Amino acid sequence: MKEIIQIKNMSKSYGSYQAIKDISLDIYHNEFFTLLGPSGCGKTTLLRTIAGFETPTSGTIKLHGQDIQDLPAHKRRVNTVFQNYALFPHMNLAENIDFGLRMLDWSADERAQQVGEMLDLVHMKQFAKRMPSQLSGGQQQRIALARALAPQPEVLLLDEPLSALDHKLRQDMRDELQALQRETGITFVFVTHDQEEALAMSDRICLLAHGEIQQLSDSIDIYENPNNKFVADFIGETNFMPVSVKDRSDDAIVVDTPLGIDIKVANTGFKKGDEATLSLRPEKISINAKDLDVNIEGEVIHHRYMGGYTHYTVRVDGGHELRVSRGNEISNDIRFKLNERVRLSFAYASARVLAA
Amino acid sequence: MSSVHKMKEGYLNILGLAPAYVVMLFMMVIPLGIIVYVSMMTSDPYGGFISEFSLDSFQQILFVTDWDDNLQLDLQYLNIIGRTLLLSLITAIICLCLAFPVAFYIARQSASRKALLLFLVMLPFWISMIVRVYAWVLILSDNGVLESVLSFLGLVDDMDSLLYNNGAMLVGMVYSYIPLMILPIYASIEKLDLRLVEAASDLYANRFNTLFRIVLPLCKPGIVAGIILVFVPCLGTVLEPMLLGGGKTMLMGNLIQNQFGVARNWSFGASLTLALLAIVMIFLMLQALRASRLKQQEQ
Known part of the structure; x- marks a missing residue:
C-alpha cells in the first residue's frame, strides 16, 4: 500500500480552542477513507486543511510526498464535494462541470469530451443545459460529484455529501459512491457523522473525538474490537457494565459482572483488581436458543419492533438490564411478550473489556 | 352569499389601498399632468405660460427658428443631453469601481462593525446636499484647501483652477451618489454564499x-441596482453643475432649472423635463426587459 496523503503531527487551533490535537495519519492510494465522528470532533477541519481552506497551526500535510500545507487551495490536485453541493447558481450543469477544466487550461475538445463523460458517469446527460436551481437534491449531488471528479484529482474530498438527502436516496447514493470510487480508482476521503454510512462504504474508518483519533481501522475491526468506551458507544449499540478483574492469566482475564456471573475474556492488558467496562453488543445475545458460554434468565420489560428485527430490554435476575436484538427471521413469528421469562445466552468471545 | 362576500372583500381591498392611490395621485399623477400640460402650452415671455396649445417647446429642443422663420437644426441642447449622459455614465462607472471593494470589505466584517460602517456610509445623507457640494467648492477653489495643502508640501507652485470644469462636476457627483452604489452592492455581497468562493x-x-467568474456575476443584481440608483439621479442633478461647474458647463438638471428661473420659459422647461423622463424610462425599461428575459430563461 502506497501512501497518497501523509499527515504528521498536525494541530489546528482557533484562538484558545483546539480543533485538532497533534494528529498523524496516512491515507493510501485507491482507498475509501472515512473520517467519522460527532459534530465538533474536528473531522471537517481536518478535511478543510487537506483541501487548503484552512492552514494547520502546526504539522505537515504531504500529497504524493510533497509538502502542501502552505499551498493555496487552487494549486492542490484535490477536489471537494461540498456538504450543500455549492454548485455555481449562474452556470448550467455542463458549465459547472467545465469550470475546473477551464481553470486548468484544458483544450476545448478535451473539455467537451470530459464534461460529456462526467455527465454520463453520473447519469445526467439529458440535463446538461439545466440550471442547478432546477434540480432535486440527489441530482445536485450527482453534479457536484461530476464537477469534482472532472479535473481528475489525486484525491476526492467529500464533506458529508449525503446528509442533505432523504433516507432512501442516501442508501442508493452509498452504493453509487462506492461504485464510483472503484470505477475511477481515485482516493476518496469521506467525512460523515453517520456510523452506518461509514461502516457500509469505507475501506478504513478514522473515528475522531475532541480533535483526537480514537481508532483507525477497517469496518469490521472498529465495530468488533473497539479501542475504548467512546468507540464502542459511537459505533453501533452496546451494553456497558462496570466490571472488576478478579483473576488473570497470560492470555485471559476473569471479570466479575453485575449479571451475577464471571466472564472469561482475552487479556488486553489488565491487572488483577482493575476496574473496567465490559461491552456486549445486543445482537451477540440470543434468546431462548442453544446454550453458549453464558446462560442467564430474565424477564422482558420492553420491546420495540423495528421491522427487520426487534429490540428487547431484558431484566436479568439480579436486576441488571440488557438490551438484546433479534432478527425477525420468520413472518408472523411469535415474538417475546412483555413480562415473559426468557433465557439469554452469549459466548465469552463476544464480550470486550475496555478501560473504565 | 359568497358573491356578496366577495364584493365586500373587493371594496375592502380598494379601501385598504386608497391611501396609496391618493399619495400616487397627488405626488405623481397630478404633478406630471401639470408638466405635460405646461409643455404643450405657449410660453409667456414675462414668465409662466399662456393657455394656448403649441408644440413649439418640443421643437425647441432640436431646432431654432431663424429670422426668416426657417427651422434650423441646433445642437446646443443635444450637446447638453449628451454631456449629461456621458458624465452620469462615467460617474456610475467610477462609483462602481470605488464602491465594490468598500462593499466587499464591509460585508466581511463582524456584525457590529458592519452596522457602524454602514452608518458611516449613510451619514452624509444627514447633511444638506448643498453644504456637502459646497464643501467641494472650498476644497477645489483657488487657494482652497487642496491647493493650500499641496503648495505647503511644496508639490505645486501655482495651480490652474480645479473648479468649474467637467472634472470638478464629476468629483462632486461621485462623492454625492456613491452611497447609493455601496448599499445595494453590499446587500448582494452579504447574500453571497462564501462556499461558492471556496468551491471556485x-x-x-x-x-x-474567482472574482470575475463567480463573485461579480453573482453580485450582478446589486451592481445593476447600484448603477441605476447612481445613473438616474445623476441625469437630473442640479447642484454639482451649478456650484462646481460654475454654470459654465450645463447639465440637464440646471438647464431645466434655468428655464423655470432666469430664462422664464416654463413650456420649454417642461418639455425638457419630459425628455429627461423619457431617457430615464428607456433605461429602466431596458433593464426590466433584461430581467424578465433572464427569468424566462431560468424557467
Whole structure:
C-alpha cells in the first residue's frame, strides 16, 4: 500500500480552542477513507486543511510526498464535494462541470469530451443545459460529484455529501459512491457523522473525538474490537457494565459482572483488581436458543419492533438490564411478550473489556 | 352569499389601498399632468405660460427658428443631453469601481462593525446636499484647501483652477451618489454564499478568476441596482453643475432649472423635463426587459 496523503503531527487551533490535537495519519492510494465522528470532533477541519481552506497551526500535510500545507487551495490536485453541493447558481450543469477544466487550461475538445463523460458517469446527460436551481437534491449531488471528479484529482474530498438527502436516496447514493470510487480508482476521503454510512462504504474508518483519533481501522475491526468506551458507544449499540478483574492469566482475564456471573475474556492488558467496562453488543445475545458460554434468565420489560428485527430490554435476575436484538427471521413469528421469562445466552468471545 | 362576500372583500381591498392611490395621485399623477400640460402650452415671455396649445417647446429642443422663420437644426441642447449622459455614465462607472471593494470589505466584517460602517456610509445623507457640494467648492477653489495643502508640501507652485470644469462636476457627483452604489452592492455581497468562493478555488480558480467568474456575476443584481440608483439621479442633478461647474458647463438638471428661473420659459422647461423622463424610462425599461428575459430563461 502506497501512501497518497501523509499527515504528521498536525494541530489546528482557533484562538484558545483546539480543533485538532497533534494528529498523524496516512491515507493510501485507491482507498475509501472515512473520517467519522460527532459534530465538533474536528473531522471537517481536518478535511478543510487537506483541501487548503484552512492552514494547520502546526504539522505537515504531504500529497504524493510533497509538502502542501502552505499551498493555496487552487494549486492542490484535490477536489471537494461540498456538504450543500455549492454548485455555481449562474452556470448550467455542463458549465459547472467545465469550470475546473477551464481553470486548468484544458483544450476545448478535451473539455467537451470530459464534461460529456462526467455527465454520463453520473447519469445526467439529458440535463446538461439545466440550471442547478432546477434540480432535486440527489441530482445536485450527482453534479457536484461530476464537477469534482472532472479535473481528475489525486484525491476526492467529500464533506458529508449525503446528509442533505432523504433516507432512501442516501442508501442508493452509498452504493453509487462506492461504485464510483472503484470505477475511477481515485482516493476518496469521506467525512460523515453517520456510523452506518461509514461502516457500509469505507475501506478504513478514522473515528475522531475532541480533535483526537480514537481508532483507525477497517469496518469490521472498529465495530468488533473497539479501542475504548467512546468507540464502542459511537459505533453501533452496546451494553456497558462496570466490571472488576478478579483473576488473570497470560492470555485471559476473569471479570466479575453485575449479571451475577464471571466472564472469561482475552487479556488486553489488565491487572488483577482493575476496574473496567465490559461491552456486549445486543445482537451477540440470543434468546431462548442453544446454550453458549453464558446462560442467564430474565424477564422482558420492553420491546420495540423495528421491522427487520426487534429490540428487547431484558431484566436479568439480579436486576441488571440488557438490551438484546433479534432478527425477525420468520413472518408472523411469535415474538417475546412483555413480562415473559426468557433465557439469554452469549459466548465469552463476544464480550470486550475496555478501560473504565 | 359568497358573491356578496366577495364584493365586500373587493371594496375592502380598494379601501385598504386608497391611501396609496391618493399619495400616487397627488405626488405623481397630478404633478406630471401639470408638466405635460405646461409643455404643450405657449410660453409667456414675462414668465409662466399662456393657455394656448403649441408644440413649439418640443421643437425647441432640436431646432431654432431663424429670422426668416426657417427651422434650423441646433445642437446646443443635444450637446447638453449628451454631456449629461456621458458624465452620469462615467460617474456610475467610477462609483462602481470605488464602491465594490468598500462593499466587499464591509460585508466581511463582524456584525457590529458592519452596522457602524454602514452608518458611516449613510451619514452624509444627514447633511444638506448643498453644504456637502459646497464643501467641494472650498476644497477645489483657488487657494482652497487642496491647493493650500499641496503648495505647503511644496508639490505645486501655482495651480490652474480645479473648479468649474467637467472634472470638478464629476468629483462632486461621485462623492454625492456613491452611497447609493455601496448599499445595494453590499446587500448582494452579504447574500453571497462564501462556499461558492471556496468551491471556485477548489476547482483551480485563482483570485482573479474567482472574482470575475463567480463573485461579480453573482453580485450582478446589486451592481445593476447600484448603477441605476447612481445613473438616474445623476441625469437630473442640479447642484454639482451649478456650484462646481460654475454654470459654465450645463447639465440637464440646471438647464431645466434655468428655464423655470432666469430664462422664464416654463413650456420649454417642461418639455425638457419630459425628455429627461423619457431617457430615464428607456433605461429602466431596458433593464426590466433584461430581467424578465433572464427569468424566462431560468424557467
